[in-house]
Structure formats: structure tokens, C-alpha cells
Amino acid sequence: MEEQEKAHLADPGLLAAWLAARSIARGLAPPVPDHGGWRVDTGLPGEIRRRVFAGPVTGISALAASIHGPHIFIKMCGAGQQLLGLLPPRWQLCPGGFFMRHAGSLQAPDLPAGYRLEVTTSQAITTARILTGGGGIAASGHAVEYAGVFVFDRIVTEAAHRRRGLGRVLIAALGSRRRSDSARRVLVATEDGAKLYASLGWQIESPYSTATIA
Template identity: 50%
Template sequence: MLPTTKIHALSPQQGDAELLERWLRARSIGRNLPQPAPYRGGLRLDTNTPEELRRYVFAGPTPEITDIAREIHEPHVFIKMIGAPALLASLVPPRWQLQPPGYLMTREPGRSPVPSLPPGYWLQVQTEFPVTTVRIFAEDDTLAASGYGVEYEGVFIYDRIGTLPAHQHQGLGAAVMAALSGAQQSQAAQRVLVATEAGRGLYTTIGWRVHAPFSTVTIKPPF
């Protein structure tokens, strides 16, 4: 059983650390990854995939980021931090390269909209608590869009929301988000996701707000 954490009166960075840890733990559950472990003021997650050996995640700038970055010379290791990209880049050696910006986003708990689909699509929702999978199919039963939600320790996170190129700009992403929200068991749970630049545009139109920038650096493999 995973440990529980109570949130009392916290400083902004402490509050971010709690939110970030809950998001990362829920994400690990949804992706069948090991749980992150406390590590030098942040969290370490050993993903052990070809694309990502491990990641270090921090709620804000700290000297430990610099120490860890100096020790690592191998590719496929990521350092992630709540904060502006330029700030993270200033903490690591030049061999580390910034990745496209991300955004930690939240939405207040509350009633969920009813998914609205254009003609020619149908929706499938499957929940094996704490994970919910939503898929939208076209008339020929080919997958058009999908996404995952995980409810854990007072948060409900949204993950891997995507629409195939042939089906974009029809509101399918918003329909996936609405269907996931409808599967949320505790309406008091804080809704959380990490968005790309493109995703941020979609989510802000349906009531989400940017809580903070979420920046990433890595060492790219040699060609």
C-alpha cells in the first residue's frame, strides 16, 4: 500500500512538492512504472525504458540539481523541475539541453461536462480503479483518440491525451477529457496534468489553468 501524505499549511514550494509527488505517483500507477523514491531533495524514478533510464523531479530550484547534473554524463536521463526553462538551464552544465516546455496545470474540482461527439464516432470508457481508459473510435472502429486518468491520494490526473492526425480539430480531445472527468469517483479530488505547449491551448479553453512551468533537461545521445 502506498504511503499517504497529509497537506496542512504549506509554503508554495512545499505545496508544489506535495502536488508534484502525487501527480508522479499516480502517473507511475497508470503507466505500470515503479514508484518514485525520495532522493536528494526531490524524487527519483527509475523508468528503465529505451527512451528514459530514469528521471529526477524537483519542485523548484535547488543546489542538488546542479550536483546531480555534474555527476551524470549518460543520455536518456532527465531532470525535471517546476520553474522556468531558463532557470533550470542555469543550474546544469552545458552538456544538458532544454527540452520543449511543459506546464503543470490544474482544474478545480466540480461537476464534469457531458462528452460531446461529432457524428460518426463512438466512445468507450473502461475503469479498473484507480485507472480509467477512454477511447474514441471512428465508424470503421479504428481508434481516433484516447486518454487515461488515475485517481490517487486526493488527485485525479490526466495522462497521454491524444488524437490521431486524421481526426484532429473535431473536439475529440475535449470529449476524452470530459469522459475522464465523469469517471472521477471523488469530486473533491484535485485535477492535475502536465501539458505540452500545444496541449496547453486546448486545456485552457475547457477551464484549466497553468499552475507553473514544468521544465526538462537531458543529455542527448551522440549521433
């Protein structure tokens, strides 16, 4: 591997563990090593599969050249333009995100009045939901502990309930279910979500870029 590639790699072991735990959280088959990264078969209407890489490895270009249809996503730890430079012209960037980790303590804020919190764990997946007084879902999220990581996934606050601290409550509630103190907390955030996580002490491990064929 060239020195330039090494300089931009995220921790491949951490990324692989996150990807495996995320697959559990979403009921997907385990990731499969391929082209210097991993293949995840998602089988969704808008996403047949995704290919995930810890950095700009040479296998990305060969893989991208072999793909000609939509609904397959290449995701890489690194800047969007760096990823785009490895791809044929038919590929386009999607909105980016950030691969993040948290090494400190997670403070549990008070739940605002008018809401109630439910946390359950079933088959390795912890689900937290914040409900309104009428039983509607105001916010929800999931977590899985696996292979030395504790992964937060699909942390969502509904638009009508944002800016009330519900995301902070969810993160703390899910984090309280971590069994091993050595399990590293990781997640991938959108650009907007990263601002919330940064305010909670999360640190950016790497930009997380995505491309597909429209």
C-alpha cells in the first residue's frame, strides 16, 4: 500500500467492528471482505449493497469500474473529493457524514416533561424510544455491543420534537446498556448530527464519504 493511502486510513479494525455491529442492528448478513474493504448486502429498494473502505485503497478504483448500475454505494473514510478522484465520471457524491467515537462518560440529562422513555434489549439489539403522552414516537435509536465496540445506530428525533434535548437522553439511555467498559463507542453521523454529538464529547475519527451512480 502506498504511503498516501496509509496516511488517510481510519482504524480498519474499528471500522470493521462497527460495520459488523451495524449489520446486526439492522438484521443484515455479516460484512464480507472484498477489494480491500467490506461488502454489505442490504437488499433495500434504493440500496442493493454497499461497499465500505477504511481509506483510499487501490481496490476502490477497480471495483467502481466494474459497476454500471444504480443502488450500489461506495463508502470510504476520507474526504468526498478524495473518494471521487478514485471513481469513473459516472459516479456522484452523496451527502457526507462523519465516523465518530466517544471515550468519556455519557451524562444522563433529565427527560423533559410530557415524555416517557422506554428501553428494551432483544437478541443483542437495544432499542430506546421516547414517547409523547399520547403514545406517539418522538425519538428513537438503537445500539449493539459486539466485537469490542458499542455501536449507536439510527438515532432519530422527529421534527416536531427537536431542540428539546431528546437526542441527548437517547444517547445516554442506550449507552447505559453497555456491558463492557472497554467496548469502544462508535457511530456514523450526518453533518447536522455531528454538531450534536460534538457537544456531547464525541470526536471525529474520519470524514465518511459516499458515492453512487445516479
